[in-house]
Amino acid sequence: DAFLGARLQQQGHDPTIVDLLPFGSEPLVSAHRRAIDEAGGPLCLARLAHRHPAGAARWFGEAIARSASLDVRQRYRLAPLLAPLARRAPDAALPLIQALFDRGEDPSSLADELRLLARSRPAATFDLLKARHESGRPARPPGAFGVVRFDEGAPALGAERLDFLIRNAWGALSDGKRGARWFLRLRTDDQKAVLRAFLLGGRGGFGAFLFRYVKAESAEEQAVRERAFERWSCAAQAADGSIAPEVLDALPGDLREREARRHLFDCPALVAKPDRRMSYARLLPFAEAKAVLAPLLGHPEGDERAKAQALLIASVLHDRGALAEAIANVRARKFEQDPVRRAMIGALAALPLARFGPEHLDAVSVVAQDALDAADLSQATASAVERLVVKLFRLDGAWGARWLARILAVRGSVSTAGLGEGLTRAEAERLTPALAQLAGAWSTAERAGAVLSLAHSLGVRLKGVAPLLDALERLSRELPFVGVAAGALGLLRAHDRPRFARLVPALLREDASFALIGDVARYVSRRRQDLLDPLLDGRPMTGRYATGRTRWVIDFGAGHARWTARQQARYAAGLRALLADETCDVPTLRFAVSTLARLAYVDASVIVPFAADPRQPLREMAVRALPWLDAGQGVPVLIECLGDDRARWAIYALRKAFSEMSRDRVLAELRAVPTAKVTVAKEVVRLLGELGGDDAYRELLRLDGPKTHRDVRIALLRALWEHLDRPETWGVFGRAVGDPDWIVASKLADIPLGRLSTEAEQRVAELLAAILGRAEPEARLDLLRRAASLPLRDEKRALFQRLLGHLDAPAPEEAAVALAAVLARMQPGEVAAVVARLKELSPRRRHLVAFLPVLSARLGAYAARHHVAVGEGLLAVLKADDLAVPQYLGLAARLLGWRELGQALVELGRRDLLHHDAMVAAMAAVHGCVHPSPLEEALRGSGDPRLRRIALEALVQAASPKNGWTAERRALLEERYRKDRSPAVAGPASFVAPP
Template sequence: MKTAKDILGKVEGLPHAQRVKVMIELGRQAARTPRIAAALAELEGGSCHERCLALHACYGSRDHRFVGRSLADASATVRGQALTLAVRILPDDALCDALFDAPAQDRRTLLDGLTRRGRLTAIDRFAERLAREDDRRLAEVLPRASSAVVQRHLARWRALATPLHWRSLARFHAGTATGELYASLAAADASLPTLHGIYLGVLEGLVERHPDLALSLIEFAGTYDFRPPVDVLQRLFRLRPVPTVSPLLAHPEAGAPSSAALGRLEVAQLRMILRERPGLVRHDLSWFRRLPAAARDELYLRQRCALADEACRLSPEIIGRLSAVHRHREARTHLELPSLAADRAARLRYAAFLPWEEGFAFLEPFLSHSDADLRAGALQSLVRMTAYEPAHLGRTLAVLAARRNDQDPVRQALFRALAAFPPGRFDEAHLGALEAIIRAALDAPDISWTTSGLLQQVVARLLPRFPAWAARQLAITVAERGVLGIPDMERRIDDAQMQALGPHLAPVVKTWAGREREYFLVILAQRLGRRLRVFPELVRLLERIATDSKVQMHAGEAGALLWRWQPALWHELAPRMIHDDPSCLALACVIRFANAHRQDLLTPHLEARKMPKGRFSSGKTGWVLPVHDGFGRWTRRQQQVFARVLVGLASEKDRDAPAVAGALARLARIPEADVAAVEGLANCENLFTRGLAIAALARWDDDAGLPELARCMQDDRASVAIYAVLRRIRRMSAPAALAFLRTVPLAKVTVAKEVLRLAGSLRTDAALAFVLGHEASATHKDVRIAILRSLWHFLDRPAVWDLLLRVVVQDPPEVAFEVAGIPLDELDAAGLERFNGLIMALLDRGGPDERVRVLTGLRDRPLFEVTPVLARRLAALCDTGVAPERRLAASVLLRFTAPGSGAAGILQDAVAGLSADPEKLTSLVEAASWAAPLRPRHLGALLRPILEGLGAEPSRVHVAARLAAWTQPPQDLAGLFDAWAVAGHFGAHVVVALHETAGDWVRIRPPDQVHAVETALSASPHVPLRQVALSLLCAQTARAGNYDVSRRARLLAFRDDPAVEVAAPAAFVILPPLPVPPSSAPHGSS
């Protein structure tokens, strides 16, 4: 081949895959054939399609110079192909240069590819260059470098890194990341608020690859009141269920963990969960059946009450998984419960767990009951009971056969139970009776589709054990019902079983084909799925449907099934279908196949505006080829022809809006489309079409749409264009993006705020200068807020803090109070101090509504440090502010004040000053209730001096008691209560206050602590303390869901209390009947 024209002529009529193979071979020949090399060089300067062909040749030629140049190509299609090639063939030096110049999105793609291929040397060189040039991108790149390079530049990196970068470091260098975090937390001058974001980033990076390190970090950081996110704990529980139990139970917001992971726990961990947080596992008991039989029995024996509901009833799901001796005892216990005396349906369900003879005697009256629901329940229980004692299966089948004339709902319940019956329990002797039951169901005139599907499931479960019988029966049911009613049939059988079933189904499908029941055949094929590979008779019928059917849905579904399960056949069939009947292009499976594998077949139909005449069209229907993506696989001519058709469609004045939108969206995806036509549409009078055209220009494959977008920014189209161009700007390099933003006029508020926000996100010195240059002239509040948020990316610059302070002091409140939203994760200690100064300035101005916003933001931060200056301002708000301010200010103080600090003394003085005002004191108590579960380690020590002061006043003891209940250790709490009782301060008002808050008390404190307090108070000689102990017992029972043996015994002891104030309330706590206590007798068989 002498020229690029020769190459283009050779590949023009080939499908994409063959074009690529030809170009790769030409690339291999280029090294020894100068003419081919010259032709490929000519292609490198051609259109997008030609440049892509030249890149394909690089797989053979290994021409890294052209690949390197293509990384800066204007076309996203060319760049995407070059990115894939670069990680394979570019040398390290070239990769270093490419990474340095690449936009952020392309740089991440390159780094991901290099990491996957293990090319750390190239990443190391790039990281070294960034470190030499003091480039801020080092924060993003260094975590992917080798360990030696990471250690060399870690100090510089730490000053630049955000939590996201720490996450990356933990992912690739777990030991380094955790070591640095441990050292930072243990340092004497550690600033915990600045480390909390790092902790979250490291934890997120460790979860998937290093779960054990993540668990160690959670345990260590817990000493600093760092709480892991719930979703992290849930993921860790799936990976390491046993060691994750403790942190999961300690998290107050923890949700139900994975049932599959629960089934992998030891009995000790399950007992701990059931004892402390039973609500986590009782909503879904499927985990119970995953346990070994011995573990199920042990858990039942030790935690029977924790598994039961408030009426001491166990779920049938649990009873059914117990060994025989426990199963029988629980069945008898439940049948004797008064709460079930009036619920016959529930009694029938529990009767399934009795010994067979005893259970049959119980069920027999209901088998012929006049109530159909009771008959159905009795039949289901009979079948389930027989599963435990299969020796009685013959009698059970005889009973079922006797009910052959029952109505369909009863029959449906019967087959639902049989579908769950273990197939291994059947013997050859049972098949005759089962066949009679099936025959009777098929003969019933009222049989429903649901019942027939369940019937087929019963037969399908027997295929592995009795292949010949089950195959014959299944074929009979399919033939008589006209459908295979098992949606997941392909998962229920394997290829060998399908081969046994095939000969029986073959006559059925042949009959259906003769009667043109295409829908039945398609549904059967969908249900069989991958088993079509060994059912050639049905495959041939699907081929006939795809090629001959006049029903578009049937032909399309048949073709899709063939493509998925018989790809070789479909690759041969689809081109023949297009050749014989072009209207087949209306089938989704055909057009997608042609677009992916045989683009050459589309050429004759690119300009068609009417659907080709054939099976699915009369030739008069308006139509455009239904292809929406993958245009990069087309030739240049194909792209240009189809683009002209789409432009014509979008230009029609009477065309409906969805059609115009679809045409313009497709145009933006065609690399060789002519941008001039879309530029014209961007200037049309139709506002809908104009907006879509502007959006298409912003998504254009290359930069050809940028000039028109720049013009759009100059007129009334700017408010639409600025949002359309956001995605393209994010794909640019920082200098190019800033250069474009400089050309945009900022007269419109909508445009100005987006431009300034985008400029700030570039994080370069030039971008900061651009933002600051417009700050002085910006007057609109939305624009100024956008400037503030863009400056959050530059909080390491002192000049930015000076500007923020000026904004806080001088700007209107609606602008100034936005400063309170500054993210703390990227602040160092000095930045945090400056932030505290801004908060102080904000709290000194504005009204309560603005201050409430600031206080809410502070309260909801994961970690924060209250300085003495800020503590004094918050204490003043606790005294002078309105009610919401008081609560929020107290919440911030209680959550973030460190014991022994200067702020702690200020808090104690503030409470002493508030003690005379009940309303303000109540706000403090509400704040403490909110903060208590968030600071379980330190809040007690912080409040102890306050409690002693409040407890000295009889009229304030009830407030002190509530605070103490939430925050003090059990032994200290009991001592405080006893001291107040001895002093005569523990009156009825204290008992009432604690009774009202007992539920919160139990929710906040761990169960063992609550039980310890109850035990101590119940032994007190003071009646009010024993009354509080009774309230605690009732609250614990409400949280656990029932009275177990221990709680029942404690309640009975309260009923015997000599004080009527204790005994009378205890007597009116209604206890459900006590079930027969499970013994530890030897386990029976399951």
């Protein structure tokens, strides 16, 4: 605190010091809050959110509360901080999120933060989202809740909140298998509340799994369950009346079987799709599925039999007691074709382990043996047998070990992939004897690949299986294959480090060529420098993995900083020999140069001569390595390189060297750099900009001239970012606005705007407004696309007014981009000006057509109030325009509820404006209506056939998937619309085909 306070007193609001303020205490940060607000950059704010999250959230919330809307600069500064704040200070982040909601922020823009809060503060986050949901206009479920899942926090919500979710926002809870997880974690009373809400007020196709927990003991309870299921089935059906088998898997047995029979025998849409229809047979009991599939089980085509057998065996998923019969069915078909055999065994392997018991293993053994005995056994079928055996390994390790060994003996290879997935420590300990049996047998039979595969398959559980670790050690010691040794040692390093640490010295004493294995070399370099000396000479090496005919310079990877000076010198001699070898390949040269540059105790100036080597790859690598020399020995060479074809590498290498020099020396070196090459000149300009100071600034100003290359001028503009407090800088920027090259002018939009003073912001706004007046459309469009998110407060509204005026650009597409920027930057008090401008331009039809999608995109259910006001203002303009009815209805669909939309349609019908195009737009408006059922009810009795036709469309929309064709809707279609007196209604109704 003392240090920061003194520096602030001496240097004022120096951005470098302000960015360090968050390292101070809370009182210090609070005392300098204004300095942070005015001069703090993104790094400062990120540190603030990390070290003082509660204070940062409170300050931002207070700033937002003082403003009528969230301006672009506030959004820019706050956006990257919200997730850290939600993670580190959730209680302080909640009021901040509430303040953002009050200013019209859409929940989708805060999705990441809300997900974090839903996990840490589920009840408070629910209340926050519910308030936002209810404050917005009607939205389809789950509305504001669509950005989060409450699975983890469901037990903390309580009965009332869960009831609301089930009835109104069920998408915020997982369905299917994941649904059972959150449901079973609830208290008993909460479970009852969920089931009650689901049975009496559930909606959509959500909640099939909940029927499993419904107890229907009395006749009344059975009737409630039946009504709920009829409602669910109707809503879950797709347009053709089908429900995916995977959805039906979650239902209890009686309901699942009922739905399966409906799909098999009473679903017209599936009659002509036998493959899809028969897939529902697996949802039946095994015996019934066998009867249904009987024609296919005996089909003359093997492919058809294979599909039928897979479906039959899959039925065991729900018919637990039928596994023995299913296995017997497979045994009875031992002479089937290989594709059929593969399908049957694959289906058995796909069943959950819980379906199997020790009593099934003998029968499975017969199935596996029959498969291995088949002359036409394919690799795919053998893999299916392997998967089945690996799955059952946990059931009986000894049985699994015998069969893995048998498969290896018959097939020559075996895969144990997946053996360790989900394996607990207790299971690993129980299976250790069987794994030891496998490892011992395969090690003595030189099946090293199988041992390594087995060890890999166990994953993190390998460290608990000592016999397998012993086998890996034997492999590394005994087999003469470098790949086997590397694999075994890599597994030991990852899962048994003490053993690996004991083993490495012993291996190197026996055979130095083990150092060629990467894990060994890295370990010696980092942990056992006492073993290094014999490995550093670069002499020919003999051993198990080296013939003695090659000089080895081992790649130790890292750890050189732990070596002695003598060790580094010996190693460097070998590296220099590699560089001197003209036959050396490029990767080896790169390794030698980069390693030499990292050896701290070696005179790295040996690299300098190679900067002029005739070999181009080595020359480039040496130039790039020169800045890493400790004492700056490479700088003169790099300066020399700037005058020839090495300049493009040298100029970038100089940046590293300059960072370690005094400022005066850097400036002197930069002045001496030849700038004839554009690449060099650009980098010199960047370095001068970063150097700072009056003398460097004068050097930059000297480059401002019409003859300066465009790329250098762009670099100059960027270099001047560090001098925005100087009037001369703004003069350069002003001249850039009128530069003949529009690309130069467009780069002014790149000025870092996060911590400009109010005066500097106003100057930037004026510059950008001037760019919008340029003749080149590319310059205008480039700025317009970025204008919406530029973090400028624009207090005098110069940029906003220029954007508003730009709505009359000749090209409608350009005007539409300008409108997007206007809507993003407008304030609540500017609604009248925007509406007036849109009204003024509405007679220009191409512009109007371009404007409507841009405005509609801002009019979601949770749109900001001032955007809604703009939409309502334009809607009033269109309502008075008899020639723009389709456009009026398109916008009305985004703004009006069902009641207001119905009244608008009735009014248009009364004025006889529902012509063909208007009817098309009206149908589209109905499709966008959140509540089509009450709209249909309001229009069905109209005397105007056009309105009744719209009512029919509303009925079809109300019966869409997730709602379904209920009995009432079917009756309406049949009794009212198909019998309508007007062919314009009855005709289309006759072609509506409910499933």
